[in-house]
Amino acid sequence: MSRSKLEMATQTLRTAQGIAGLFFRLRHGRDSAQKQFIFSAVTPLVLYMGFFTLFPMLWGLALAFFEYSARRSGGPVLGLGGDNPFVGLQNFGDMLNFAPDAPLNVRQFHISIRTTLLFAFLILPLNLAITLPLAVSIESAHDRLKGFFRMFFFLPVLAPSVGVAIMWSYVYHPQRGLLNGILTSLNGKLVGINWTGDQSLIFLGVPIALIAVIIAYLWQDLGYNLVIFIAALQSIPESIKDAARMDGVSGWQMFRYISLPLLKPTILLTSVLTMISSFQVFDIIQVMTEGGPNDQTRVLLLDIYNNAFRFQRMGWASAVSVVLFLMVFSISLVQTRLLRTEWEY
Amino acid sequence: MDTAQALPLQTRKGLKLDKYRVYLLLIPASLVAILPFVWMIFGSFKTGSEIRQIPPTFFPKEFTLQNYANILTDKELPLGLFYRNSAIIALANVVQVLFTSSLYGYLFAKFNFRGKNAIFWFILATMMIPHQVTMIPGYLILARLGLLNKLWGLIIPAAIDAFGIFLFRQFSLSIPNELLDAARVDGASEFRVYRSIILYQLGPALATFGMLTFMFNWNAYLWPLIVLTEQNVRTLPIILTWYSNQHTQQLHLTMAASVMVILPVLFVFIFAQRWIVKGITLTGLK
Numbered sequence: 001m002s003r004s005k006l007e008m009a010t011q012t013l014r015t016a017q018g019i020a021g022l023f024f025r026l027r028h029g030r031d032s033a034q035k036q037f038i039f040s041a042v043t044p045l046v047l048y049m050g051f052f053t054l055f056p057m058l059w060g061l062a063l064a065f066f067e068y069s070a071r072r073s074g075g076p077v078l079g080l081g082g083d084n085p086f087v088g089l090q091n092f093g094d095m096l097n098f099a100p101d102a103p104l105n106v107r108q109f110h111i112s113i114r115t116t117l118l119f120a121f122l123i124l125p126l127n128l129a130i131t132l133p134l135a136v137s138i139e140s141a142h143d144r145l146k147g148f149f150r151m152f153f154f155l156p157v158l159a160p161s162v163g164v165a166i167m168w169s170y171v172y173h174p175q176r177g178l179l180n181g182i183l184t185s186l187n188g189k190l191v192g193i194n195w196t197g198d199q200s201l202i203f204l205g206v207p208i209a210l211i212a213v214i215i216a217y218l219w220q221d222l223g224y225n226l227v228i229f230i231a232a233l234q235s236i237p238e239s240i241k242d243a244a245r246m247d248g249v250s251g252w253q254m255f256r257y258i259s260l261p262l263l264k265p266t267i268l269l270t271s272v273l274t275m276i277s278s279f280q281v282f283d284i285i286q287v288m289t290e291g292g293p294n295d296q297t298r299v300l301l302l303d304i305y306n307n308a309f310r311f312q313r314m315g316w317a318s319a320v321s322v323v324l325f326l327m328v329f330s331i332s333l334v335q336t337r338l339l340r341t342e343w344e345y
Numbered sequence: 346m347d348t349a350q351a352l353p354l355q356t357r358k359g360l361k362l363d364k365y366r367v368y369l370l371l372i373p374a375s376l377v378a379i380l381p382f383v384w385m386i387f388g389s390f391k392t393g394s395e396i397r398q399i400p401p402t403f404f405p406k407e408f409t410l411q412n413y414a415n416i417l418t419d420k421e422l423p424l425g426l427f428y429r430n431s432a433i434i435a436l437a438n439v440v441q442v443l444f445t446s447s448l449y450g451y452l453f454a455k456f457n458f459r460g461k462n463a464i465f466w467f468i469l470a471t472m473m474i475p476h477q478v479t480m481i482p483g484y485l486i487l488a489r490l491g492l493l494n495k496l497w498g499l500i501i502p503a504a505i506d507a508f509g510i511f512l513f514r515q516f517s518l519s520i521p522n523e524l525l526d527a528a529r530v531d532g533a534s535e536f537r538v539y540r541s542i543i544l545y546q547l548g549p550a551l552a553t554f555g556m557l558t559f560m561f562n563w564n565a566y567l568w569p570l571i572v573l574t575e576q577n578v579r580t581l582p583i584i585l586t587w588y589s590n591q592h593t594q595q596l597h598l599t600m601a602a603s604v605m606v607i608l609p610v611l612f613v614f615i616f617a618q619r620w621i622v623k624g625i626t627l628t629g630l631k
Contacts, residue, residue, distance in 0.1 A: 033534070033535060034456070034535060035458075036535075037534075037535035037536065038452065038456055038458045041448060041449070041452055042452070042458065042460075042464070045445075045449060045464070045505070046464065048504065048505060049464075049467070049468070049471075049505060052486075052502045052504075052505070053471055053479075053505070054467075055482070055486075056479040056482035056483050056486060057471075057474065057478075057479055057482075059482035059485070059486075060478065060479050060481055060482045063481060063482065070484075070485060070488065078485075133370065134370070134371075134374065137367040137370050137371050138367075138371065140367050141367050141368070141371060149371055149375070150622070151615070151618055152375055152378070152379075153374075153375075153378060154618065154622060155611065155614075155615070155618075156378075158560060158611055158614040158615075158618070158621065159564075159607050159611055160563070160564040160566070160581070160582045160585075160606070160607065161564060161566065161582075162564075162566050162582040162583075162585055162586055163582070163585060163603055163606060163607040166585065166586070166589055166599070166603050167381050167382065167384075167385045167603060167607075168381060170381070170384060170385055170388060170596065170600065171380075171381050171384060173596070175399050175401075176396060176397070176399070176401045176596055177401070178380070178381070178384045178401070178403075180400070181400050181401045181403070184400040185400070190399070190400060219378065219381070224625060227622045227625055227626055228625065228626055231626035251366075276475075280475055280477055282477070282566070282567050283566045283567065283582075286566075286567075287586050301477055301567070304477070304480075304481075305567070305571075308480075308481050308484075309484075309571055314481050314485075317481060318481055318482075321477070321478045321479075321480075321481065322478075324475070324477070324478060325474060325475065325478045328473070328474075328475050328478075329473055329474075332473045
C-alpha cells in the first residue's frame, strides 16, 4: 500500500518535473535543442550529397563534352582541358553519323542502342506472358503448396546474377552443355550447336545468342513480378470473386473479366519497372557473351563499360551514359504519371 | 429451391477441378526452372574425365567430392578471404544505410527547417538517375581519394540511399506526434527520441529494407568490378567469374566453385525470403 503510494508520488513528481522542464525548454532551450539537432544532422547530409551525388552528376555531364582519358593529365580543373580537349557537342554529333564508314565506336553505339531496345521489348511481353498465368496458378493452388511454389520461383531473384550467368553457360556449352545433351539424346546424332557464340544463328531476325541471354535473364528476373502479381491478386476483395462465382463464371472468365482488369494498374507499374531494369542489363551478358558474337549481344551498359574502363574513352562513354539516362528518365516520367493516376475498385 | 441448393455444390466441384488443373502448369514449369540448377550440382560431383565426355551424362556415374576438396585447398582461391570481403562491404552498407535512411526519413517527416523541400526534392530526383550513369565520375573521385582497391571505396560513397530516405519518411509520417512529445516531456534528447522511439517503431520495416540492402550489396557486380581490380580485395561475384575464366576446360571445378559461392547465402536468404518478398511487394523496388 505504502509502496504504491510512494511510486505514485515519485511518478507525479517526475511528471511535474518533466512538464516543468518542457515548459522551461520550450521557452528557453527546446527550440534551440531541436534546431541544433536538425542542424547537426542536415549539414553532413547536404555536404555528403553535394560531394557524392550532385558533383558526380555534374562532372559526368561535363565529361560528355570533352575527349577525356584518366591516363592523360590534362588541365588544372579535374583534368579537363589541355590534353583532354573540350569538343563541344561533337560526341553527340558523332552519334548521329549513320554512314557505313562511321568510326567503330559510333557503329558500336548504334548496335548497342538497337540491342538494348530489342532486349527490353522482348523481355517485357515474355515476362508478362509467363508471370501472369504463373501467378494466377500459384494463387489458385492449395494453401499449403502456395508458399512453396512462390518461394521456388522466387529463389533465382536472390542468387547473384553472375552465378546465374555461369550456371546458364553450362546449359549452353557447345560440347558439354545440357541443352545439346538433351538434343543429342532426342536426335540420336551428336548436336554441337554453339548457342552463345555462333553469329550465323538467327531466329526471326533475332540472334540466337541474344535469345539465349534473354532466357537466362528471364529465368532470374521472373520472381520479382511474380510476387508482386501474387500480392495484387490476393488484394482483390473476396466479395467480387464470390459474386462472379454466383454467376457461374469459369476460371478463364474469372481471370479475363475480373482479375485482369483489376490488375491493370499493377501490370502497368511492373511493366515500367521491368523496362527500366532491362535497359540497364549488364551482369548476365558480360559474363555469358561479353557482348559477342560479333557484338550481337552488345548492350548500352556494356558499351559504356568497355569504352570507359577498357579503352579509356571516358568522354565518349559519358556521352553514351547521358543517352542511357535520357532513356531511363523518359520511362520514369511515364511511371510517375501512372503513379499519380488514382485507381479504385 | 432446387437451383439454390445445386449452385454451391456445382461451384465447389468446378473449383476443385480448377485446383488440380493448375498443377498441370505448375509442376512442369517447376521442373524446367530447376533443371539448370540440378545440372550444375550434378556436374560438381562428376570426375574430370566424366565431365569431358561427349555427349555429356546427366547423373554422375561416379560420385566424387574431390572437386570440392580441390577448391577448398586451392591456394589461388582463398574463398574465406573473399567471403570476408563480401561480408564486410555488405554488412557495413546495411548498417550505415539503415541508420541514415531512418534518421533522415524521420527528419523529413517530422521536422520543419529551411531548405527542407528543396533537399527532399533533390533526393527524390536522384532516384530517377541510375547509378551506372555516374559510375565514371564516381570512379574518378575514388581514384583521387586513393580509395580504389580498398573495401572503403565501396562503403564510403554508399552511405545515403535516396530510396531508403523516401521509404522511411513515409513510415515515419504514421508515427503519432503524441508519442514523440511524451518522450520529450520525459526529458529525452532529440537523438534519444530517434533512438528509442523512431528506431523501435520502424523496426519491422528496417529489418525488411536491411535484407534487401544486404542482398543487393552481396550480389553486386559492375561497381565492385570497376573499383576492385586487385585480387585480394575482390568480392565473391568477381572472383567467381575470374575463376571460371581461368578454368574454362575444367567445368567440374568451376561448377563446384559456383555451388560454393551461390549455395550458402542462398540458404540464408531462403529463411529471410518472407521479409524480402514483403519488401519487394511493399516498395516495388528492383
